[in-house]
Amino acid sequence: MYVAERFFDAGQEYLPKSSAFERYANESLVTIEMAIRVLEPPIYNCDVMALTAKRIMSCSVGVLTIDEAAAIYLYTMWSGKPEQAISTQLNRTLRSGTQDELTSWLSYLQLFVTALNKLPSVNGTIWRFARGDITSYYRNYCVWSGFSSCTRTESLFEVFLNRNYVYTIFEIECISGKAIRKYSECPNEDEVLLMPGTRLRVIKKENLSNGFKKVYLQEEGHPNQQLAPRLGTSVSFNGTYRTGQDFHSTLNQSNNEIKSRPLYSNCSYNAINPANT
Template sequence: METELFYVPERFFDAHQELLQKLPSIEDYGKKPLVTLEKALEPLRPLIDNFEILPWTAKSIMRQPTYDLNYDEAGAIYLYTIWRSKEDQTIPSQLNKALRSGERNRLNAWSSYLHLLVVALNKLPPMRGTIWRYGRGDVTNNYQKDCIWLGFSSCVGPMSNVTNQGKDSVYTVFEIKCINGKAICNYSEFPQDDEVILMPGTRLRVMRKEDLTTRLKKIYLQEDENQLLAKPSAWSLPIDITYRTEQDFKMTIMQPNGEIKSLQSSSKCFGIEQDVLDNIFDY
């Protein structure tokens, strides 16, 4: 049976944009009170495509949030995954550009949404396992020892359906042993992406590198336990949150007829199969 292929947004292929340097302090934003999703997005009106419909869309679809997330928090994650034809005007594109710039003034407009998104992600249980991220071009020379990824890093799990990226381009595959990934397919516009997010300021150790082909390079990374971003308590989380340790969760999918379909899924990761790589890179 052929694997059905889906378009994968550019955020899964932007590892080459990382500057691999220390993150400017953003903990101050966590001291502000949480606001609704509508208020959090208001300063972003000039930056984001189709701004007016985003909050309503997210809250309408996120009708059954889990892990004690409210509608605003679940909606913040969902909006991060929404695809638009103007990719450079999506939330992940603009937010990660601001985070990677190292300029605090570029983050000012994002402070309320950033706060809401981080609180939401920190309510999800940490995921340990193997995940993958991609970069355009051969960036192996940039990774010698340790590195820091400044933005929200969108990675894929082993259940991801990904599109063929063409025959003529060069890519770098990052295989990451993570200890604090955030599996968000329960809150994604595209659950089939099996998206796992690494938080801003994630420290990684380079374990080894290899050339798979002339066009496909691979870097093996191990997530460091010492991260730059503040722990959840510094982001004004409610004190009655209970973190779950199990990795199974229900995937909620909106059907064309408006009904909600729930599937039992698992965020446990296994080694990626060769046919998965073949689906990404036709080499």
């Protein structure tokens, strides 16, 4: 079975009580090839993936340039091993708050964020997931530091959840999400991204009948707010909480656990047998 790991990485978030970024100086927009030049290593085959993304997006229509569309597509692609995916490496860096580590990402971020800010904001209900019960870390409100991959189709992902394990499901009322389905390697995931620094208020928590946990969140802020702060500066906050689940521990729960999809997959869900969960 294959499903994108980034939808299940809520357990990787640091939960600051408050978050502050300085506005960053304008970076020059460059091609996707130039933007990812410094990312390999640690991202294997990144140059090939960028060219693939650009070729696929060459016929893309809409408000985005080909390079901007390719930046989004590249974010949704896997690089052989899940831990080498663009989304994994980028979000790990953002959540670390380490300015030096983020330097190599600034050109890609400028292209990626420029593309996302051109897309209309999504206002509605979206879902995100985490392995394990992490509800105790969600009290009054939280700030998610990375790009948060959510879906508008909860049922699509629920069939992949292993009933022998506990999961936390986040039901989010968003006001400024960015729908990237048209620019995704796997449109069926119906992905909506929340920007780094998104502030969420905890509405309630619930124990579901199947043993899973659920947290209801409301996004706070102006619906037309764009990601303007400088991402290369440190995060300051009054307190930090972490779920305690690292990336590798979420991948190896059992042989029947969710696996990431192979490189350049066509994301066909027809071949997946939900009974194996």
